[in-house]
Amino acid sequence: xxxxxxxxxxxxxxxxxxxxxxxxxxxxxxxxxxxxxxxxxxxxxxxxxxxxxxxxxxxxxxxxxxxxxxxxxxxxxxxxxxxxxxxxxxxxxxxxxxxxxxxxxxxxxxxxxxxxxxxxxxxxxxxxxxxxxxxxxxxxxxxxxxxxxxxxxxxxxxxxxxxxxxxxxxxxxxxxxxxxxxxxxxxxxxxxxxxxxxxxxxxxxxxxxxxxxxxxxxxxxxxxxxxxxxxxxxxxxxxxxxxxxxxxxxxxxxxxxxxxxxxxxxxxxxxxxxxxxxxxxxxxxxxxxxxxxxxxxxxxxxxxxxxxxxxxxxxxxxxxxxxxxxxxxxxxxxxxxxxxxxxxxxxxxxxxxxxxxxxxxxxxxxxxxxxxxxxxxxxxxxxxxxx
Amino acid sequence: xxxxxxxxxxxxxxxxxxxxxxxxxxxxxxxxxxxxxxxxxxxxxxxxxxxxxxxxxxxxxxxxxxxxxxxxxxxxxxxxxxxxxxxxxxxxxxxxxxxxxxxxxxxxxxxxxxxxxxxxxxxxxxxxxxxxxxxxxxxxxxxxxxxxxxxxxxxxxxxxxxxxxxxxxxxxxxxxxxxxxxxxxxxxxxxxxxxxxxxxxxxxxxxxxxxxxxxxxxxxxxxxxxxxxxxxxxxxxxxxxxxxxxxxxxxxxxxxxxxxxxxxxxxxxxxxxxxxxxxxxxxxxxxxxxxxxxxxxxxxxxxxxxxxxxxxxxxxxxxxxxxxxxxxxxxxxxxxxxxxxxxxxxxxxxxxxxxxxxxxxxxxxxxxxxxxxxxxxxxxxxxxxxx
Numbered sequence: 001x002x003x004x005x006x007x008x009x010x011x012x013x014x015x016x017x018x019x020x021x022x023x024x025x026x027x028x029x030x031x032x033x034x035x036x037x038x039x040x041x042x043x044x045x046x047x048x049x050x051x052x053x054x055x056x057x058x059x060x061x062x063x064x065x066x067x068x069x070x071x072x073x074x075x076x077x078x079x080x081x082x083x084x085x086x087x088x089x090x091x092x093x094x095x096x097x098x099x100x101x102x103x104x105x106x107x108x109x110x111x112x113x114x115x116x117x118x119x120x121x122x123x124x125x126x127x128x129x130x131x132x133x134x135x136x137x138x139x140x141x142x143x144x145x146x147x148x149x150x151x152x153x154x155x156x157x158x159x160x161x162x163x164x165x166x167x168x169x170x171x172x173x174x175x176x177x178x179x180x181x182x183x184x185x186x187x188x189x190x191x192x193x194x195x196x197x198x199x200x201x202x203x204x205x206x207x208x209x210x211x212x213x214x215x216x217x218x219x220x221x222x223x224x225x226x227x228x229x230x231x232x233x234x235x236x237x238x239x240x241x242x243x244x245x246x247x248x249x250x251x252x253x254x255x256x257x258x259x260x261x262x263x264x265x266x267x268x269x270x271x272x273x274x275x276x277x278x279x280x281x282x283x284x285x286x287x288x289x290x291x292x293x294x295x296x297x298x299x300x301x302x303x304x305x306x307x308x309x310x311x312x313x314x315x316x317x318x319x320x321x322x323x324x325x326x327x328x329x330x331x332x333x334x335x336x337x338x339x340x341x342x343x344x345x346x347x348x349x350x351x352x353x354x355x356x357x358x359x360x361x362x363x364x365x366x367x368x369x370x371x372x373x374x375x376x377x378x379x380x381x382x383x384x385x386x387x
Numbered sequence: 388x389x390x391x392x393x394x395x396x397x398x399x400x401x402x403x404x405x406x407x408x409x410x411x412x413x414x415x416x417x418x419x420x421x422x423x424x425x426x427x428x429x430x431x432x433x434x435x436x437x438x439x440x441x442x443x444x445x446x447x448x449x450x451x452x453x454x455x456x457x458x459x460x461x462x463x464x465x466x467x468x469x470x471x472x473x474x475x476x477x478x479x480x481x482x483x484x485x486x487x488x489x490x491x492x493x494x495x496x497x498x499x500x501x502x503x504x505x506x507x508x509x510x511x512x513x514x515x516x517x518x519x520x521x522x523x524x525x526x527x528x529x530x531x532x533x534x535x536x537x538x539x540x541x542x543x544x545x546x547x548x549x550x551x552x553x554x555x556x557x558x559x560x561x562x563x564x565x566x567x568x569x570x571x572x573x574x575x576x577x578x579x580x581x582x583x584x585x586x587x588x589x590x591x592x593x594x595x596x597x598x599x600x601x602x603x604x605x606x607x608x609x610x611x612x613x614x615x616x617x618x619x620x621x622x623x624x625x626x627x628x629x630x631x632x633x634x635x636x637x638x639x640x641x642x643x644x645x646x647x648x649x650x651x652x653x654x655x656x657x658x659x660x661x662x663x664x665x666x667x668x669x670x671x672x673x674x675x676x677x678x679x680x681x682x683x684x685x686x687x688x689x690x691x692x693x694x695x696x697x698x699x700x701x702x703x704x705x706x707x708x709x710x711x712x713x714x715x716x717x718x719x720x721x722x723x724x725x726x727x728x729x730x731x732x733x734x735x736x737x738x739x740x741x742x743x744x745x746x747x748x749x750x751x752x753x754x755x756x757x758x759x760x761x762x763x764x765x766x767x768x769x770x771x772x773x774x
Contacts, residue, residue, distance in 0.1 A: 077496040077520075080467075084497075088475050106493050109464040110471070133464075173513075173564075173572055185560055 021064040024348065024358065026051070026341065027092030029072040029079055029107065030099065034323060036074060037262055038099045038122065038333040041323050044069060045315035046334045047096065049308070050341035050375075059349050065341070072098040079103030080110070087114050093358055094119065094344050096337060101125045101182065108137040115361035117368070119344060121336035124261070125182040126189075131385050136365045139386045140343065140379065141336040142297055146386070147261060148186035151295065152194065155227065160255070162199070163191060164225030166217055166240070168232035169203035180231040183259050187229065200224035206236045214243045222249065229257045234271060238285055241272075245288035258294045262332070297332040300377060308335070308376050339375030343368050408451040411735065411745065413438070413728065414479030416459040416466055416494065417486065421710060423461060424649055425486045425509065425720040428710050431456060432702035433721045434483065436695070437728035437762075446736050452728070459485040466490030467497070474501050480745055481506065481731050483724060488512045488569065495524040502748035504755070506731060508723035511648070512569040513576075518772050523752045526773045527730065527766065528723040529684055533773070534648060535573035538682065539581065542614065547642070549586070550578060551612030553604055553627070555619035556590035567618040570646050574616065587611035593623045601630045609636065616644045621658060625672055628659075632675035645681045649719070684719040687764060695722070695763050726762030730755050 028047060030040045044067075051065045068091045070082035079098045083106075086092040095111060098104040099122025108128070111118045112135035121141040128134055129145055155163065165188060167180040184201065191199045200221060204212040218240065221228050230237050237258050244250055260271075271294070272285035299305070309329040316325055347367035348358060356363045370383040381387055415434060417427045431454075438452045455478045457469035466485045470493075473479040482498060485491040486509025495515070498505045499522035508528040515521055516532055542550065552575060554567040571588065578586045587608060591599040605627065608615050617624050624645050631637055658681070659672035686692070696716040703712055734754035735745060743750045757770040768774055 076493075077500070080493065081497055081500055084471055084475075088471075106463075106467065110468055113464070113468055177560075 022062060022358075024060065024063045024065045024345075025086075025091050025093045026065060026067045026344075027083065027086040027095045028067050028069040029082055029095055029097035029103070030069070031074040032071040033074070036099075037331040038097070038337070040069060040071065041316055041320050042312075042325070042330065043334055043337045045312045045319070046308075046330070046338040046376075047341055048315065049311060050338045050345075054341065054345040059345055060352070063348075065345065068092065072100070072103050074098070074100040074103055076102035076106065080106040083107040083110070087116065092116060094364075096120075096340055096344075098122065099333070101128075101179075102176065104128075104137075108134040111136045111361065115359055117344065117347075117361050117365045119340040119368070121333045121340065124179075126186045129384070129386070136361045137385060138340075138343070138365060138368050138381060140340050140381070141332060141387060142261065143386055144183050145186045147183065147259065147295065148190040151187055151229070151257070151259075152190055154257075154293075154295075160227045161195070162197070162225045163187075163227040163229055164221045165199055165201035165229050165231070166221055167201070167203055167230065168206045168236060171205040171208065171211065183231045183261070184229070204232075204236075206232055214240055215247065218244055218247060218249060222254065226253060227255045227257065229259065231259045234260070235274075238272060238274070241288035241292060242281055242284050244291070245284045250288050250291035252291075254291065256292045258292055260294055260296050262297065299329060299332055299335070305329070305335070305376060308338070335376040339373075339377060339379050342375040343373060343379070343381070346371075346373055409449060409745075411447065411450045411452045411732075412473075412478050412480045413452060413454045413731075414470065414473040414482045415454050415456040416469055416482055416484035416490070417456070418461040419458040420461070423486075424718040425484070425724070427456060427458065428703055428707050429712070429717065430721055430724045432699045432706070433695075433717070433725040433763075434728055435702065436698065437725045437732075441728065441732040446732055447739070450735075452732065455479065459487070459490050461485070461487040461490055463489035463493065467493040470494045470497070474503070479503060481751075483507075483727055483731075485509065486720070488515075488566075489563065491515075491524075495521040498523045498748065502746055504731065504734075504748050504752045506727040506755070508720045508727065511566075513573045516771070516773070523748045524772060525727075525730070525752060525755050525768060527727050527768070528719060528774060529648065530773060531570050532573045534570065534646065534682065535577040538574055538616070538644070538646075539577055541644075541680075541682075547614045548582070549584070549612045550574075550614040550616055551608045552586055552588035552616050552618070553608055554588070554590055554617065555593045555623060558592040558595065558598065570618045570648070571616070591619075591623075593619055601627055602634065605631055605634060605636060609641065613640065614642045614644065616646065618646045621647070622661075625659060625661070628675035628679060629668055629671050631678070632671045637675050637678035639678075641678065643679045645679055647681055647683050649684065686716060686719055686722070692716070692722070692763060695725070722763040726760075726764060726766050729762040730760060730766070730768070733758075733760055 030038055030043055032040050034041050047067060051067060054060065054065050068086060072079035072082060083095060095107060095116060095118040097120055098107060099120055101123060104120055104123040108118045117136045119138045119140055123139055124143045126145050128137060165184050167184045169178050169181040188199055188201060202217060204217060230240060241256060272289040273282055312330050312334055313325045316323060347364045350367050351364050369381050369385045372380040379387065417425055417430055419427050421428050434454060438454060441452050455473060457473065459466035459469060470482060482494060482503060482505040484507055485494060486507060488510060491507055491510045495505045504523045506525045506527055510526055511530045513532050515524060552571050554571045556565050556568040575586055575588060589604060591604060617627060628643065659676045660669055699717050699721055700712045703710060734751045737754050738747060738751050756768050756772045759767040766774060
């Protein structure tokens with residue numbers, strides 16, 4: 001009987017605590033389709049970890065973080081509509097995501113007018129550098145602009161002068177530009193600005209393989225540059241490199257760089273191999289890849305990161321028995337979104353301590369910028385709100 | 388005393404009628420900046436005329452049309468935000484506007500999910516042809532696609548085979564494409580599709596006159612085509628034509644076509660003349676313009692149209708004493724938006740008669756398509772929702 005009363009008391013107390021805590025609502029906007037490395041099933045377990053950590057830590061003693069997860073569908077329509085719905089129903093204090101450029105653009109345009117911060121591990125296109133338009137957007141993972149900086153440094157290190165760009169893009173203007181185009185865009189502009197010459201570039205539309213000839217692409221590129229930067233699907237890159245091998249372009253005269261920022265580890269560990277292809281082509285591909293340097297996002301190798309990764313995968317499996325993570329370690333979006341929650345909680349804590357409100361999105365955003373903090377990664381957000 | 392009671396009764400009756408009528412809310416999304424031919428001050432008086440006409444006509448006996456006017460700012464941010472606000476506050480049954488492509492795109496993407504029709508005299512870019520995405524969008528004025536059809540017909544009539552395109556566009560990708568680009572895009576694709584050859588094209592950025600040389604532009608174009616299609620600001624077109632005159636390109640060997648769909652009449656009646664320029668250049672320009680054919684939107688010449696135009700201008704002046712309309716007749720957007728209200732009222736009447744609801748945006752949209760009706764213009768909306 002005493003145990004019973006005690007248990008009841010405990011439950012009542014818990015309810016009391018929960019109901020007196022002010023909720024902090026994370027509006028999670030990610031795609032449900034698990035083909036994306038930043039899908040709900042892959043990322044939300046990491047957000048849960050961060051959320052539980054913050055709630056346990058006492059960082060926000062009068063608040064409790066809760067999440068409202070919506071399917072952004074990686075869509076310029078559904079993403080913003082879900083954001084609008086969260087806003088209208090007062091179910092969001094901070095948007096976590098979207099990732100896809102076309103989905104995040106309207107959300108990050110509207111958010112300053114709603115005074116709501118947006119934290120994304122995506123939104124990599126250069127347009128989002130302009131924080132006079134995207135006032136409350138914080139980017140917690142590398143952007144295409146940062147990648148261009150990095151590529152520039154590589155070419156300085158090896159003393160390479162002339163680069164050429166080969167990339168996949170949509171022929172049809174109404175389809176918009178591809179991620180590959182947006183990756184190349186700041187590289188082109190950076191080299192043009194720094195060196196004065198215009199890098200050679202050629203786009204092909206890999207949806208229509210009959211509209212271009214890889215041999216032509218390679219010959220023309222080779223007449224303009226010794227350093228060829230590729231940005232396309234893994235299969236297209238492989239086809240180009242096999243052809244390069246056949247044409248003896250992997251003789252040391254040429255260097256191929258592949259920009260593949262967001263691939264999962266499985267994809268990029270043995271990128272030359274295709275189970276369905278012939279031994280001969282796989283062998284050619286393997287040789288050709290020796291002339292290839294791939295630029296991708298760094299992942300930590302620490303024990304903490306391994307544990308984090310294991311726990312995220314365990315939770316993902318627990319919630320979705322039919323889902324297999326498949327990657328050795330979780331991809332870089334997973335850690336970045338975990339850290340987005342930590343960063344927001346730190347900034348909110350300071351904002352409240354300064355007697356400002358949770359509804360002051362500009363203030364909270366301001367406190368997220370120009371700071372270093374410890375999440376899964378040791379993160380530094382620059383004064384411009386980007387990592 | 389009797390008069391007093393009678394008047395009181397009349398007022399009470401009026402109130403009673405007004406309050407028993409169900410409001411039909413037109414959400415008007417137009418820019419307040421009067422530099423636009425489709426600005427609030429220019430267009431709303433015409434919408435008022437249409438609205439009063441419908442309310443008097445008995446077409447919707449149990450309803451009363453009212454308008455909620457918002458400043459779209461011709462902006463991809465403010466336009467959608469105002470649309471969202473109207474939707475959330477239940478102040479809109481139909482969106483009239485926006486016009487600007489980047490402003491109307493998100494609104495027309497969201498509207499099907501809100502089940503609200505959108506009628507625009509703008510949204511001319513080819514992307515809006517795709518009604519599987521923009522399900523409730525009706526375009527009541529010519530699109531760039533229609534313009535390409537027309538240009539194709541002209542070239543067939545005169546038996547011209549090879550065209551070249553010279554147009555203004557933004558160098559910087561992050562600034563998006565210009566209206567001039569979007570005008571040229573379907574022309575390029577249509578000629579490529581119909582003839583198999585790719586029309587010569589060259590973009591210049593008129594914001595940076597030092598980045599291009601008009602003489603070069605003309606020489607290169609002349610090596611590729613005898614029919615040169617121009618699309619740029621009136622001043623750029625004039626500069627190009629003066630240079631063409633100096634180079635003797637107006638000797639009958641070449642034809643210049645100028646696409647200038649939305650200019651007001653004042654702009655286009657004496658387009659060669661600039662008060663601030665020298666007599667010599669004005670005279671050169673006048674001669675050069677003899678080799679120029681300008682494609683623009685047709686306006687009716689009927690007495691009804693003249694009366695409509697006068698009444699719109701009178702009302703505009705009445706409401707904004709500081710505003711001078713300045714055009715001989717109101718521009719084509721004004722008539723088109725008037726007709727948008729008539730079209731919506733006709734479709735709503737039929738929808739209600741069929742026992743369907745005013746909230747059934749798909750049904751109302753469906754009844755606006757594939758029909759001919761009398762507004763200020765005699766309008767025919769095709770089965771695809773475009774004029």
